[in-house]
Amino acid sequence: MNSRELKELVQRAKEAVAADDLWTAALLYERVHEVASAQGREDWARWALREAAGCWSVSSEPDRGLSLLMHGLHEAGPPDQESYWLHALFVGYAMHLDVVVDDIDGQLDQLSELAVDVWGDEGANTPFLQGELLRRRGDWSGALGAYERAWADRETGGPGCSAAEIASWAADAALRLARREEAQRWTELCALHARRVWERNHVAARHVNLALFDNDAPAARAASRALDAIMSRQRPIYRGVATLQAVHALLLDPGQEDPAEPAHLTRLMLDRHADEGALSFDVRYRWLRTRVCLELASLRYAAGIPPRDDIYYRQPDAMPTPDRIRLPDEMEKRLSVLHEACDIALAHAREADTRFGCSWREHEIADLRARGEHIVHAPWRQGRSH
Numbered sequence: 001m002n003s004r005e006l007k008e009l010v011q012r013a014k015e016a017v018a019a020d021d022l023w024t025a026a027l028l029y030e031r032v033h034e035v036a037s038a039q040g041r042e043d044w045a046r047w048a049l050r051e052a053a054g055c056w057s058v059s060s061e062p063d064r065g066l067s068l069l070m071h072g073l074h075e076a077g078p079p080d081q082e083s084y085w086l087h088a089l090f091v092g093y094a095m096h097l098d099v100v101v102d103d104i105d106g107q108l109d110q111l112s113e114l115a116v117d118v119w120g121d122e123g124a125n126t127p128f129l130q131g132e133l134l135r136r137r138g139d140w141s142g143a144l145g146a147y148e149r150a151w152a153d154r155e156t157g158g159p160g161c162s163a164a165e166i167a168s169w170a171a172d173a174a175l176r177l178a179r180r181e182e183a184q185r186w187t188e189l190c191a192l193h194a195r196r197v198w199e200r201n202h203v204a205a206r207h208v209n210l211a212l213f214d215n216d217a218p219a220a221r222a223a224s225r226a227l228d229a230i231m232s233r234q235r236p237i238y239r240g241v242a243t244l245q246a247v248h249a250l251l252l253d254p255g256q257e258d259p260a261e262p263a264h265l266t267r268l269m270l271d272r273h274a275d276e277g278a279l280s281f282d283v284r285y286r287w288l289r290t291r292v293c294l295e296l297a298s299l300r301y302a303a304g305i306p307p308r309d310d311i312y313y314r315q316p317d318a319m320p321t322p323d324r325i326r327l328p329d330e331m332e333k334r335l336s337v338l339h340e341a342c343d344i345a346l347a348h349a350r351e352a353d354t355r356f357g358c359s360w361r362e363h364e365i366a367d368l369r370a371r372g373e374h375i376v377h378a379p380w381r382q383g384r385s386h
Contacts, residue, residue: 001035006044009035013048017055020197022234026055030068046072046082054089058198060236062097062280069093084114084159088125095132096237096282100355104133115158123158124150128166135173136282136352138360144173163193168202175213175312183210200230201238208245212252212309220249237280243273244283244290251297252307260298260334267294285352285361288345292368295338302327302334303375310368317371319378331376338372 001009009032016025029052036044049072056065072086088111094101101107112126131146147170154163171186187206194200204227211219224246231242247266250256259266270291278284293310300307304324305317325331342365349361 001039006032006035006039010048013051017051018196020232020234022055022059022232026052026059026065029055042077043082046075046077046086050082050086050089057089057093057097058235058237060234062093066093066097066099079114079117081118081159084111084118087111087114088129088159091129092132095129095136096280098281108133119158121156121158122153123156124154124161124166125159127153128161128169131169131173133356135169136356137358139358140173140176144170144177147173162196162199164190164195164199164202167193168199168206171206172209175209178312178314180210180213183213197230197232198235198238201227201232201235201242204230205241205245208249209311212245212248213312213314215252215309215315217249217252217254217307220252224249236275237283240273240280240283240287243269244286247290248293248309248311251293252309254307256307258298258301259294260301260330260337266297270294281352281355285345285348288341288348289361289364289368292338292341292345292365295334295341296368296372299331299334299338299372299375302330305375310371313367313371317375319375335372335376339369342369 009028013025013028013032016022016028029048032048033045033052036042036048049068053065053069053072056062056068059065069086069089073090077083087107090099091101091104091107091111093099094104094107108126108130111129112122115122115126127146128150131143131150134140134143134146147166150161150166151163151170154160154166167186167190171183171190174180174183174186183206187203187210190199190206191203194203204223207223208220208227211217211223224242227242227245231239233239247269250266250269251259256266257264261267270287274287278287296310297307300317302325304326305319308315308317346362346365349365353359353361
């Protein structure tokens with residue numbers, strides 16, 4: 001294969017990425033790596049290997065991407081731009097897949113130093129990764145500050161990052177801090193900079209979150225449908241998250257029937273897409289937490305309590321009068337099912353919290369459990385039983 005043919009192969013791979021055809025792109029980049037290695041073009045070979053690993057990392061074969069990445073790290077050349085990006089991709093793997101790193105903070109420090117050595121500036125990507133780590137630790141304020149630094153440094157000349165993605169996760173952190181207007185502004189910035197398919201996914205996902213925060217069921221359903229309409233079929237982790245958001249939007253809808261029914265749409269969705277929820281270590285906890293929220297919604301239905309969003313929980317449950325209970329004989333049974341779901345989620349919450357050195361997931365499951373117990377053991381119910 002001559003130089004012109006190799007460049008054409010690279011162009012086809014880039015076009016596949018632009019079309020979000022990740023499988024095709026990954027295979028083409030693997031071929032570029034193979035040809036470039038055979039021709040002694042090490043810079044091209046390292047770049048193509050990393051691009052292939054990046055494509056596989058968000059597709060249905062992240063293990064294949066990790067294998068390529070480890071090969072690239074093993075054969076890493078001198079400290080240069082490609083070395084930075086290989087290590088940055090590895091840190092990304094460590095945060096959302098089943099890859100355990102003993103000192104991820106140290107890895108980020110090394111990335112920062114490498115960026116300054118190579119580019120003369122830290123750039124946006126390392127602060128963004130720092131925000132990603134802080135977000136997984138439940139340090140929403142620290143995460144937002146890191147995203148703000150990434151946003152400010154996105155055009156300084158150092159290693160860059162998607163402006164839309166920075167804005168998306170800044171919006172997410174702001175919403176966790178109950179800064180609704182700030183989250184809205186970040187969401188608008190995300191939309192302004194969203195050019196690629198996966199970036200538009202971020203925009204739609206943030207609109208779902210804003211609607212959930214507002215306990216606005218019609219807006220949540222509309223935003224969820226918009227997200228589903230543009231969802232990439234080759235990004236199963238993204239699809240898994242979109243499924244969770246659709247479930248939360250449905251659980252907020254008072255027009256839905258009893259969530260405890262086996263054929264309820266939310267249960268069917270979670271069962272059908274369970275494999276997507278298991279692909280990412282990061283998403284796995286959210287998947288199990290959503291199962292808990294589903295059982296809590298079932299308990300609310302039995303108690304005659306209006307639906308509530310359980311992610312942000314800005315409107316605590318209003319206890320109904322005893323005569324409004326729909327299914328009094330189901331209350332204790334559904335609380336028991338909720339406890340079982342909490343126990344399952346708690347096991348992964350502890351694992352994730354231990355991995356990231358925090359405890360917020362365990363506290364979150366405890367709060368969800370307490371909401372269910374309060375519904376069943378509320379003072380007015382105790383008085384009614386005597």
